[in-house]
Amino acid sequence: MFSESECPLASEQSRGSGEHASAGSVPPSTEELISRNKKLIYTILNRHYPHKAEDEDYIQVATIGLWKAAKGFENGIGRFSTYAYACIRRELSAYDRLENRSKRKKDVPDLSLDDMSMEQLVAGPSFEERLLSRYRAEEILRRIRKNNPRQAYVLTQRMRGRSSAELAHELHLSRQWIHQMCIRSRRWLAEE
Structure with missing residues (x-):
């Protein structure tokens, strides 16, 4: 010093x-x-x-x-x-x-396919698990749309990979505001 x-x-x-x-x-x-x-x-x-x-x-x-x-x-x-x-x-x-x-x-440890067994490689989510997960996601989006449609749109677009900057430009908002909408959605989902 x-x-x-x-x-x-x-x-x-x-x-x-x-x-x-x-x-x-x-x-x-x-x-x-x-x-x-x-x-x-x-x-x-x-x-x-x-x-x-x-x-x-x-x-x-x-x-x-x-x-x-x-x-x-x-x-x-x-x-x-x-x-x-x-x-x-x-x-x-x-x-x-x-x-x-x-x-x-x-x-982060390095992983290789040699260390995994065939059961671990194939053991991805089953069809039923994926269907149930999708149903839950749609139900959550329905609730958010009912509560705040703009927030639902932002959340959906962010899940599809669009950047905050793109959404901010499209909706005429700041990137910080978009970020805050995502945070509010996560908090709301955690409370549900």
């Missing part, structure tokens, strides 16, 4: 690095923005990822986020540090998600 004297954004130089440009000033270069705001990386790591603050991979990913911020920053749209903070956090979050996903995949 970095000490407080190493990483805060206390110096005026790091705070004022091209953050508010005057009308006739020359915008700072990418390298200049990166060098002036290097401490921002350690501040974010210490605040949001204290257990990973000294991990070289996280520092490298945060540096890439700072570099992307410096490349994409348009002078005059606001403070660079605010923009860079969001870019660095986005890069770190994406890396953290990828890191966690790969850890979960490693935990």
